[in-house]
Amino acid sequence: MVILPHLLIGAAIGFKIHNPFAILVLALTSHFIADRIPHWEYGSKKLEDFNKKDLFIFLLEVAADSLLGLTLLFWLLREQSLWPYAVFGAFISALPDFPLLLLLFFPRAKWLISYQKLHSANHVDQKGPGKNILSIASELAVAIVAILIIGLK
Numbered sequence: 317m318v319i320l321p322h323l324l325i326g327a328a329i330g331f332k333i334h335n336p337f338a339i340l341v342l343a344l345t346s347h348f349i350a351d352r353i354p355h356w357e358y359g360s361k362k363l364e365d366f367n368k369k370d371l372f373i374f375l376l377e378v379a380a381d382s383l384l385g386l387t388l389l390f391w392l393l394r395e396q397s398l399w400p401y402a403v404f405g406a407f408i409s410a411l412p413d414f415p416l417l418l419l420l421f422f423p424r425a426k427w428l429i430s431y432q433k434l435h436s437a438n439h440v441d442q443k444g445p446g447k448n449i450l451s452i453a454s455e456l457a458v459a460i461v462a463i464l465i466i467g468l469k
Contacts (some may be wrong), residue, residue, distance in 0.1 A: 318356060318357070318381050318387055319378065319381045319382045319410050319413065320381055320382075320384055320385035320388070320455075320459060321350060321355075321455050321458045321459050321462070322346075322347055322350060322385075322406075322409045322410045322413070323382075323385035323386065323388075323389060323406040323409060323410050324385065324388070324389070324401075324405065324406070324458070324459050324462035324463060324466070325343075325346045325347075325350055325409050325458065325462050326339075326343040326346060326347075326351050326405035326406040326407070326408055326409025326410065327392070327393070327402040327403070327405050327406040327466055328402075328462040328465040328466050329342045329346060329405040329461065329462075330343065330357050330398075330401035330402040330403070330404050330405025330406065330407070331345050331393075331396070331398055331401060331402040331405070331465065331466050332402070332465065333405075334395075334401050336401075336404065339401060339402075339404055339405045339408065340408055342405075342411070343404075343405040343408035343409040344408055344411070344412065345407075346409050347409050347410070347411070347412045347413075348412070348438050348454070350409075350440065350458065351435075351438050351440075352439075352440055353440065353454050353455075353458065354440050354450050354451050354454050354456060355438075355439075355440070355451050355454060355455050356448065356451040357455065366420065371420060374420075375417075375420075378417065382405065382410075385406075385410075388463075389402070389403065389406055392463065392466050392467065393466070396466075402466065412435065412450075413435075415428055415431050415432075415435075416428075416431075416432060416435065419431075419432055446450050
């Protein structure tokens with residue numbers, strides 16, 4: 317799943333639950349649950365097959381996605397007094413994807429390779445002619461539900 321839905325899910329958790337420990341547990345768990353939903357991923361290559369151009373494009377996509385997600389969050393939370401909880405939840409929910417970025421720079425780090433295998437095994441294996449439409453639609457639905465939760469007082 318791209319970063320934006322993870323950020324929104326975590327923010328919705330933080331917005332509704334004001335206990336930092338509960339936010340930590342639920343937002344972290346939400347990441348792995350969300351990855352079980354059919355979703356779109358950046359690029360079609362495996363990380364180890366990236367050349368310099370692929371790496372640049374991948375990092376640009378991650379940066380744009382993250383920036384879009386953070387901008388949306390700050391817009392949604394601009395007048396909310398509970399924004400620290402929501403931002404904490406958003407950060408924790410997206411956190412499990414960041415070690416995968418480290419793997420691009422440290423491709424021989426055994427703990428990162430092990431983590432990538434564990435993380436990838438959690439993802440849904442999508443096949444079939446409608447997979448792209450289903451992937452984008454499910455991520456959009458998740459994002460909309462999270463936005464509605466954040467928007468409801």
